[in-house]
Structures are given as C-alpha cells and as structure tokens.
Amino acid sequence: MEVFSYIEGFYNPRRRHSRLGNVSPDTYEKIHRETLTHIEVSGR
16 A cells, blocks of 8 residues: 555646646546547548
8 A cells, every 4th residue: 555655646647747738647648548549530
C-alpha cells in the first residue's frame, strides 16, 4: 500500500500539467485515445 501511495502522490493523474495543455494526464490520455480511434475509423 505504501508503494501505491507513493506513486499516486508522485504521478497524481488528476493534477493539470502545463506540458499537456493544462489538462490532467487522465484527460490528455482520453483525448489522445479518441483522436487515434477517429483516425483509425476515418482511415486518415
């Protein structure tokens, strides 16, 4: 449990990051996945 707490405290998937356009890593990953899915479906 200590390792999980350390990783969550260090990574913090909900904190916004300026390098990601001021969105959280979770939100950035969701947008990225949706973009890739759109590209695969449209063939572009």
